[in-house]
Amino acid sequence: MSLEKAALITAILGTLILIFLSEHLEPEITSIDHITIKDIDNYVKISGNITYVKSYSTSTLIKIEDSTEKIYAVFYGNMNITKGPAILTGKVTEYNGILEIEISRIER
């Protein structure tokens, strides 16, 4: 088999595996007090209680608390988010010197 063919098969197969993994693998649930500036740009998953929701024209800001700490999270786009228990996945970012989560997924 030529080098090109081997590389082509590896590239296609590898991309398919990565698509599968990106659909099925998620970060493990972490407690809010464990999220630090070292996690900026990394994805985290937290389980807690949404205690505050404020909708804007292009985003929704929420506050989520677990037994250890509370953190703000923002969702860009339209989604009807209500107060109550939720599992939230998102990227850790920093806004005005405070850590917050850019939500990519919410499970109830």
Add this chain to the structure above:
Amino acid sequence: MIVEILIALFVGILAGTFTGIAPGIHINLVALLLLIISPSLLQFTTPIVLAIFIVSMSITHTFLDFITGIFLGAPEESTAMSVLPGHQLLREGKGYEAVRLTTFGCYIGLILLVLVIPLSLFIVPAIYNWMKIAIPYILILASAFLIIKEEKGKKFLAFFIFMLSGILGIAVLNLHVITQPLFPLLTGLFGTSMLLTSISQKTKIPKQKITPMLIEKKETGKTIFLGIISSAICAFMPGLGSSQAAVLGTSFYKKISQRGFLILLGIISILVTGLNFAALYIINKPRSGTSVIIGKLMQDITLNHLAIFCITMLVAGSIAVFLSGFFAKFFARNIDKINYSVLSCIILVILTLMTLILSGPLSIIVLITATALGIIAIEMGIKRIQLMGCLIVPVILYFLL
């Protein structure tokens, strides 16, 4: 205070020299480390001193980072595009000249930066929202143009590689369990693929000549013009880095020479690095890992701070011109004395270890896949700029969806 500032400036230059010439060490790592130890440091000094250290380190790093990209084939996002034309010149014995071209570009970029920042203060807030709407369409046009520019018979393959890179980029950026996902992706596409090809072809690096750079004045003028345009578009857009700026820059102009391209990359890299810091003040948003950290260290950035950053960049950049010349000469004089295949193997091991340490075991799949895709582009004679689909396609989707 002035003594502290000078110390921060020179320590920053030293740190930037180290991160620049050591393959695989990203500047964000050092800045992050600084942020972690900053509570202790802030007992002795002020946030602005630490910020000066980061600015000085970033600018020096940007100048020197091209050396490893060109001589060792170990690129980062900002220098990934320099590997191909730089490596070609290296194989002609002109690696030193290639570095001088990027350094020349960096220095022009530095001067432009000081001119562009005051203009941006007025122009950018006015057109920011308009640019947000236009950017995906500009990127689609630029990518289409680059595919059309491929040789006859290779256009479809170029499109295929661009799209496969794009799908790979989307998958990797959505793989939330790995940290720093761009590291294995770009290392594979532009670094390890080239190193493996060099090893398999038993590439011998010829004796390097220390020659001055050869480029026509007219070409330099065009390159500077392109650098300004593409940086202006990219500097304040979220999600766009210097490599996308390079794609835009080259697509505007049909026939840019290898040498012109290297100068262009130098200009763009410095402009994007510098404007990332300026964006902290102008649009109040951090645009890069290091500027996030400055934003974190300094709660409020004023016009005075911006002026201090500009002076820091000018001083650090001017010193980096000499440092870059010194290290380029050192590499040029010694690269033919060592077995390039052995050196490539060592760098391959370092990059694989860095991938494991930075991004975790799963990232090895990303590295292997990206390497395979990079090899296809090299073996099939497709311009490797098509591999930038890995960043361009996700950015287009980010803006359109």
